Amino acid sequence: MAAEDLEWERSKISNQDINLMKRLGLMKKEGAIRFPSEESYPSPPIEYRVSFVDHLIRGLSTPIHDFLRGLLFVYGVQLHQLTPNSILHVAIFITLCECFLGVPPNWALWKRIFCLRRNGSHNAAYNIGGVVICVRSDVEYFDVKFPDSVQGWRKRWLYVHEESANSVEHNIAPFDGSAKILRRRSWDVEATEEEKTATEALMSRIHELQNTRGKELSGIQITAYFLRIRVQPLQARKNPLWTYAGAKDANRISKDLSVKDLEKLIRRISSLSKKDPIPSSCRVEPYSVSNPLPKNHPVLASLPPLPEDGEVEEQAVVTDDNQGTSRPESEIAGSQKSAASSEREDSRLPHRHTPSPPLFLQGTRERILAPPRPAQLLPKKLFLLKKGQLSTLTRMPLSALVAETQPDEEETSPPQQDVELTAPIESPRASTPKRARVEPAKETSQFGSSTTPSLDDPLMKEFIRLGTQFVGYRDHANRLEANLAEANKRANALALKLEQSEKARKKAESNAAVVEDLRKRLHDAETSLSDNIAQQTAREKTIISRLEAQSRRFVRRTRQEYELELPEGDHLFDALSLLEIHGDEARQGIDDADSGLTKLFPYFFSKKEEPKTFAELAKCFNVEEDLGHNLRQEGLKIGVEGTIALVADSQQNVDWSKVGNVQKMETKRWQSLIKASKPNSKKILSFLGFKPTPAPSSSKPEVK
Structure with a gap:
């Protein structure tokens, strides 16, 4: 199993995560998100891509924004190789450009502020979240207050549906978990002088937003703003954020969050504690429908190159950060460079051969192999003697001298390579039309003979065998040295882990009192x-x-x-x-x-x-008094006074002293008189505007 596969394990998404994504509107569309079942390695269905819960809650939705798509292409990374804080960096940058600068996300401005770095510890290189977006050390930028560590985000992976946008069939590259992270020149690419001049006004505006007293803008305020308006900055949108139209905006993915949910979400994706206040609004009013862009406002469009534009120079690989330390190529074949350079110089001059001390190889009638591989070239010139002539092989391919079957690393003795020397072999760099003249060797042989020894000589065969064995031992020693270096590396890693476990054990023992105190508490x-x-x-x-x-x-x-x-x-x-x-x-x-x-x-x-x-x-x-009795008495008084007034108006002679003497009047007499006066009383009441009651007043009046 590859090292990058070991980082994946079965997805562990809790009900709390699911409820949060529902409240944020990330699962509003049916089939927008699929959760893995029991697989421990991503296998997304067709039209789905691999993502993380912590990416989605930081502003990522499909289809992704062209700016993010361009970043992934230029940097040569996949979406799962970015950390959550890096995703939030891009979301804040897009919101800053569209809401507070009034321009689309600007590639030239991005290069002035950000760069890419490898993410890993001293003993491990990550693939999931293996790269981080960093602010350049010489740039003043907003303090975002990122958390030091996002716990367990790699375990909460899922599948998101990839929708097509802007006539692009696939906005996110298909998932490739085996792809290694290769450092590229584009990771540190800087803005050109022309781009710096074009974006100088934007940088000045950013400094103004940071330093204006009473109206300072912070990274937390920008984050809280795009979370509050319920628009995903990293999603491809029809309209930019400076045209945001409030609750009816087409780019909103859900209704407003409650104050409690918003504060909880901001504290989750930042390093703010419960004591730190959450900004309720930005000190600077963002651009929107209610606060439109000024007239003649310049809109600078600058996007990173997209895949359909062709390959870009920034994609060139600088180093492979996934590889461990190994012997440099210059150490393995250091002499090849000098040999090659000398050969290039010699090729400009008439080709000459000068005799050199011979290197003898043992032959057992093996067939010469072709074509050779460049990595198997001999480091020095090879000379063969046959029938009194000296033939030169400049950088003779080693595959032409070794057997077809290479020895495995498990072998304990170097192999014997034999060749059949039937004819002189021309140098690959020698000119073919004109055969170089070869001078015979005139120096005295080491074996006491003044002539060149024949290859059939037993001593020559022994020298050839020893030379062949030396080459085999040398190659075998190189492999053993590489294996030993790998074993030492693993041993060092194991020793480090052992040391860490020992420290952890001692720390656990020293914390026994703390554990007991915690139990008591x-x-x-x-x-x-x-x-x-x-x-x-x-x-x-x-x-x-x-x-x-x-x-x-x-x-x-x-x-x-x-x-x-x-x-x-x-x-x-x-x-x-x-x-x-x-x-x-x-x-x-x-x-x-x-x-x-x-x-x-x-x-x-x-x-x-x-x-x-x-x-x-x-x-x-x-x-305590009877208000009804008083009201009746008042009415009776008014009635009596009215009656006397009517009689006086009729100019009738009435003895009022007799009329006022009613003490001896009986009830029956009173009732009969009331009944007799009823016709006239109706007329009088009608004249006065009162409607007579249907029940007659048959009882004697109340006298207090």
């Missing part, structure tokens, strides 16, 4: 919790008793009992529901009494101003 907390539960239960019983007493008192006053249609089954809630019903009845009765007393007040208190409150109004009627 846990026990105390459980005891306190039990006491609080008991107190809460007693308090609820007291509340229930008081509510039921109030309910009984109300029933005694109203003489009407009520029953709940849908009881909750909880005594506290049911008693509260009954009290609410009683309260509604009491409020309705008070409203009716207030209306009735307001209508009666002018009749009983014609000379008083009506009170403004119900309590004062009710107090006027709640007196």
